[in-house]
Amino acid sequence: MLNPxxxxxxxxQHLLSIExxxxxxxxxxxxxxxxxxxxxxxxxxxxxxxxxxxxxxLFFENSTRTRTTFEIASKRLSADVxxxxxxxxxASKGESLLDTIDNLSAxxxxxxxxxxxxxxxxxxxxxxxxxxxxxxxxxxxxxxxxHAHPTQGLxxxxxxxxxxxxxxxxxxxxxxxxxxxxxxxxxxxxxTTLGVPEVRAIGPHTLLxxxxxxxxxxxxxxxxxxxxxxxxxxxxxxxxxxxxxxxLPSAQExxxxxxxxxxxxxxxxxxxxxxxxxxxxxxxxxDSAVADGAQAVILPQVTFGIAVRMAVMSxxxxxxx
Amino acid sequence: MSNTHNFDAxxxxxxxxxxxxxxxxxxxxxxxxxxxxxxxxxxxxLAADLGLEQRLGFIDVSFYRDDFAKKGLHPDVKPxxxxxNVDRATIVLVDDVLYxxxxxxxxxxxxxxxxxxxxxxxxxxxxxGGRELPVAADFVATxxxxxxxxxxxxxxxxxxxxxxxxxxxxx
Numbered sequence: 213m214l215n216p217x218x219x220x221x222x223x224x225q226h227l228l229s230i231e232x233x234x235x236x237x238x239x240x241x242x243x244x245x246x247x248x249x250x251x252x253x254x255x256x257x258x259x260x261x262x263x264x265x266x267x268x269x270l271f272f273e274n275s276t277r278t279r280t281t282f283e284i285a286s287k288r289l290s291a292d293v294x295x296x297x298x299x300x301x302x303a304s305k306g307e308s309l310l311d312t313i314d315n316l317s318a319x320x321x322x323x324x325x326x327x328x329x330x331x332x333x334x335x336x337x338x339x340x341x342x343x344x345x346x347x348x349x350x351x352x353x354x355x356x357x358x359h360a361h362p363t364q365g366l367x368x369x370x371x372x373x374x375x376x377x378x379x380x381x382x383x384x385x386x387x388x389x390x391x392x393x394x395x396x397x398x399x400x401x402x403x404t405t406l407g408v409p410e411v412r413a414i415g416p417h418t419l420l421x422x423x424x425x426x427x428x429x430x431x432x433x434x435x436x437x438x439x440x441x442x443x444x445x446x447x448x449x450x451x452x453x454x455x456x457x458x459x460l461p462s463a464q465e466x467x468x469x470x471x472x473x474x475x476x477x478x479x480x481x482x483x484x485x486x487x488x489x490x491x492x493x494x495x496x497x498x499d500s501a502v503a504d505g506a507q508a509v510i511l512p513q514v515t516f517g518i519a520v521r522m523a524v525m526s527x528x529x530x531x532x533x
Numbered sequence: 534m535s536n537t538h539n540f541d542a543x544x545x546x547x548x549x550x551x552x553x554x555x556x557x558x559x560x561x562x563x564x565x566x567x568x569x570x571x572x573x574x575x576x577x578x579l580a581a582d583l584g585l586e587q588r589l590g591f592i593d594v595s596f597y598r599d600d601f602a603k604k605g606l607h608p609d610v611k612p613x614x615x616x617x618n619v620d621r622a623t624i625v626l627v628d629d630v631l632y633x634x635x636x637x638x639x640x641x642x643x644x645x646x647x648x649x650x651x652x653x654x655x656x657x658x659x660x661x662g663g664r665e666l667p668v669a670a671d672f673v674a675t676x677x678x679x680x681x682x683x684x685x686x687x688x689x690x691x692x693x694x695x696x697x698x699x700x701x702x703x704x
Contacts, residue, residue, distance in 0.1 A: 246612060254646055261601055
């Protein structure tokens with residue numbers, strides 16, 4: 213099967229999904245990221261690796277935070293960053309996705325960071341670049357539909373490794389709207405790849421996709437049961453737009469059953485860490501006492517996210533086609 | 534790879550230590566910075582022998598190499614760690630083998646991203662010639678002439694003693 217992420221030498225050519233990535237590449241990204249962490253503390257917060265390279269942020273779907281972290285990561289690698297607000301530009305005038313890509317390639321783009329509401333859009337771009345023999349141009353998936361958000365998955369793994377050192381004796385619970393979450397999918401693939409023996413998904417029936425068991429995940433609809441003895445809790449954002457549909461009764465109801473409170477957190481191991489990809493809805497999926505508490509590592513996740521994105525971009529930029 | 538020649542690396546180290554000690558006599562803001570991996574081992578011992586453990590740093594030049602576009606990122610990047618204030622320091626940059634000078638150039642750039650040193654000096658256990666940049670060492674224990682297919686390899690034993698061998702690449 214074609215794996216457009218890897219080139220003929222087995223190097224990472226595009227980052228589209230954690231699914232299908234060898235463990236060695238995941239570890240290489242995490243190891244490289246650890247060397248980038250210190251750069252943010254220096255007098256000059258920059259290294260010259262991508263000097264003269266042009267990174268295009270193509271956000272077909274809004275995300276200020278993810279776009280900003282990619283922009284910072286690019287700039288700390290000395291790349292030139294061009295942010296395209298696609299919703300206000302050519303796409304709304306009817307230009308096709310691949311025509312947009314060809315035009316930007318003609319402007320000598322070196323890397324596309326793509327966020328798209330449609331699952332598979334970054335794949336389509338990567339495949340197009342392969343078909344048109346533009347192997348010097350790289351694609352990073354910054355979130356596509358419900359499918360994948362690999363850099364979030366990787367920064368979550370970096371955070372877990374930072375606090376827990378070893379993956380092979382952990383129990384990790386992912387809580388909330390698993391059904392609509394590309395973060396959850398990327399996390400599940402990454403955790404499995406890195407050898408986490410027990411991954412749990414906790415949420416209401418209406419927000420749990422089918423097939424989780426086949427991915428090796430233990431499913432809980434009762435949060436208190438699911439949190440017992442876990443080392444890591446990954447809370448997911450409950451997207452407000454889900455409230456209006458038939459999937460959930462109300463934010464208050466949801467918080468009662470699936471909100472992470474100090475009482476519920478006490479069911480996990482005493483040294484359990486609490487993660488959240490942001491932005492948080494306090495009082496909906498997480499209590500402020502937990503979000504601001506000693507076990508929360510939500511802000512370190514943001515800091516590590518820059519280093520992980522620098523690692524991904526520098527590894528891609530160095531791939532030799 | 535085969536070993537064709539051995540050096541007394543410990544004697545060379547003592548020679549280098551003597552030179553660095555003399556070179557730093559009377560210098561107040563001295564610091565030692567080793568380039569990963571071999572230079573880092575040497576720097577660790579130099580700092581211990583010179584009482585500069587609090588002024589010891591390590592550099593990985595992977596993010597500053599000039600062959601990134603050709604070779605990509607090194608698969609084993611180590612963190613650069615410089616905990617002391619680089620501004621106004623006199624820094625002895627330590628590498629195991631001085632060859633083209635490109636690593637030295639990259640390491641100097643790394644240091645300047647931490648601050649503005651008063652002076653940077655270069656120490657190498659061995660100088661094998663073949664410079665491609667205008668770089669010269671201030672302290673060198675030995676000069677060696679090698680074929681392009683040969684390389685000098687520093688190794689460190691568990692008791693932190695050194696060995697230096699010539700390896701020939703038969704590839």
